[in-house]
Amino acid sequence: MIRLYDYVLSASCYKIRLMAALLGVKLKHEAVDFHPGRAHKSVEFARLNPAGTLPVLVDGDLILTESTAMLVYLAQLLGRDWLAPSDPKSAAQVQHWLAFSGRLAASLGMARLHDMLLYEGNIDAWRAQGHAALRELEAALSERRFAGGVWLVGDAPSIADIACFPNVALSQDGGVSLDAYPSVRLWTRAVRALDRFVEMPGIHRLHELHPAPEVV
Amino acid sequence: MTPRWTATGLSQDLPKAVAMAGHWQGQDLAVWRSATGRLQAWNDRCPHRGMRLSHGFVRGETLACIYHGWVYGAEGGCKHIPAHPALTPPATIRVAVFACVEQDGVIWVAPADTLGAPTALRGLQPLRSISLTCDVAAVLLVEPALSGEDTLRGLVQIAGQACEVCLLVQHGASGLTLHALCAVGADRIAASRWLEDLRRRAERKGTA
Numbered sequence: 001m002i003r004l005y006d007y008v009l010s011a012s013c014y015k016i017r018l019m020a021a022l023l024g025v026k027l028k029h030e031a032v033d034f035h036p037g038r039a040h041k042s043v044e045f046a047r048l049n050p051a052g053t054l055p056v057l058v059d060g061d062l063i064l065t066e067s068t069a070m071l072v073y074l075a076q077l078l079g080r081d082w083l084a085p086s087d088p089k090s091a092a093q094v095q096h097w098l099a100f101s102g103r104l105a106a107s108l109g110m111a112r113l114h115d116m117l118l119y120e121g122n123i124d125a126w127r128a129q130g131h132a133a134l135r136e137l138e139a140a141l142s143e144r145r146f147a148g149g150v151w152l153v154g155d156a157p158s159i160a161d162i163a164c165f166p167n168v169a170l171s172q173d174g175g176v177s178l179d180a181y182p183s184v185r186l187w188t189r190a191v192r193a194l195d196r197f198v199e200m201p202g203i204h205r206l207h208e209l210h211p212a213p214e215v216v
Numbered sequence: 217m218t219p220r221w222t223a224t225g226l227s228q229d230l231p232k233a234v235a236m237a238g239h240w241q242g243q244d245l246a247v248w249r250s251a252t253g254r255l256q257a258w259n260d261r262c263p264h265r266g267m268r269l270s271h272g273f274v275r276g277e278t279l280a281c282i283y284h285g286w287v288y289g290a291e292g293g294c295k296h297i298p299a300h301p302a303l304t305p306p307a308t309i310r311v312a313v314f315a316c317v318e319q320d321g322v323i324w325v326a327p328a329d330t331l332g333a334p335t336a337l338r339g340l341q342p343l344r345s346i347s348l349t350c351d352v353a354a355v356l357l358v359e360p361a362l363s364g365e366d367t368l369r370g371l372v373q374i375a376g377q378a379c380e381v382c383l384l385v386q387h388g389a390s391g392l393t394l395h396a397l398c399a400v401g402a403d404r405i406a407a408s409r410w411l412e413d414l415r416r417r418a419e420r421k422g423t424a
């Protein structure tokens with residue numbers, strides 16, 4: 001069984017939990033005491049990932065420590081539809097968004113770690129870089145909408161969408177509002193409406209799709 | 217003088233059963249569309265504890281607050297309080313309602329007692345809403361083909377072709393927003409890139 005070293009509040013770990021859920025595969029979760037324990041910085045954990053980051057995915061003798069690589073692995077193994085079309089343009093665009101998701105983690109993701117887990121650093125710079133990245137995403141998604149599309153690459157959701165979704169959907173936790181990004185907001189709704197979508201603290205399935213709470 | 221009708225968004229960005237944030241002259245609004253398509257603009261504060269209603273969610277013809285789930289219906293009246301399910305909420309629990317109309321693909325808001333309609337925008341199609349960190353003067357400075365105060369219009373060059381554009385100015389809590397329209401039939405991808413470029417140039421000029 002594929003194992004995921006995981007922390008419930010981590011946006012990067014959620015990328016993998018979400019992908020696995022959408023693919024309909026069960027992972028074995030190894031909870032890591034990221035906060036306050038800092039278990040990911042221990043000597044034991046360094047044997048798995050010398051960089052001391054989460055998530056880590058282990059399948060037999062394969063150890064992956066980059067979430068984007070994990071998305072590629074899971075989709076290649078279990079649901080190639082999620083890789084987007086393989087023509088040169090689409091393939092390159094997928095790589096673009098996988099790399100771009102790293103910029104989201106380094107800006108919106110850091111702003112959130114600052115606000116939630118008291119990480120030290122330049123919060124104004126992280127938020128400004130987050131807005132700059134959201135402007136790029138908004139422009140790209142608006143162009144997709146003009147062409148009749150919904151997703152970042154091709155006609156169906158792909159690992160590109162899953163890579164970028166978590167830190168965008170959680171941006172409010174880092175003090176970055178999505179009010180100025182209408183196309184981004186509609187795209188996050190489309191992801192949240194997917195079949196087999198799973199939640200994490202701060203990211204919910206569309207409430208409209210939940211039945212109204214029972215009145216007792 | 218600022219006209220009473222202010223553009224607060226584009227119809228294409230507010231599908232059925234969605235709520236979003238809007239503004240009327242510095243006043244925060246929750247603008248939302250019901251499941252059957254009814255458009256409404258309310259004060260963006262939940263009467264219970266002040267949560268933003270634009271963060272709430274639409275169920276049928278009602279808007280529910282994300283915080284404790286109070287449900288508001290037509291004309292802003294509170295219909296249901298989940299913590300007191302048997303209670304009929306008193307009529308005094310009511311969200312202030314604004315006038316809200318849709319015309320030419322633009323969502324316009326004004327105080328509830330406003331008469332008349334917003335100015336019609338003929339021959340134009342909605343493009344995008346964008347926010348800027350500079351003021352209107354900087355926009356006019358970098359694009360002299362545009363003129364106006366609350367409605368910037370002009371014939372600009374987009375990908376080597378003259379194109380009619382219209383930028384509806386909105387001043388919100390977090391700065392300037394432009395709701396952009398371009399000539400019907402114009403290439404919206406090219407127009408969107410022109411708009412991005414305009415923003416970069418205007419912001420580099422800064423606030424005059």
Ligand SMILES: N[C@H](CCC(=O)N[C@@H](CS)C(=O)NCC(=O)O)C(=O)O
Pocket residue numbers: 010011012013040052053054055065066067068105
């Ligand atoms: N290798 C990156 C790391 C992602 C990342 O930054 N993870 C955070 C938690 S969300 C982390 O482990 N931070 C600890 C650190 O950077 O020291 C990935 O898989 O995308």
Ligand code: FES
Pocket residue numbers: 262263264265266267281282283284285286
């Ligand atoms: S603040 Fe809206 S229901 Fe409590």
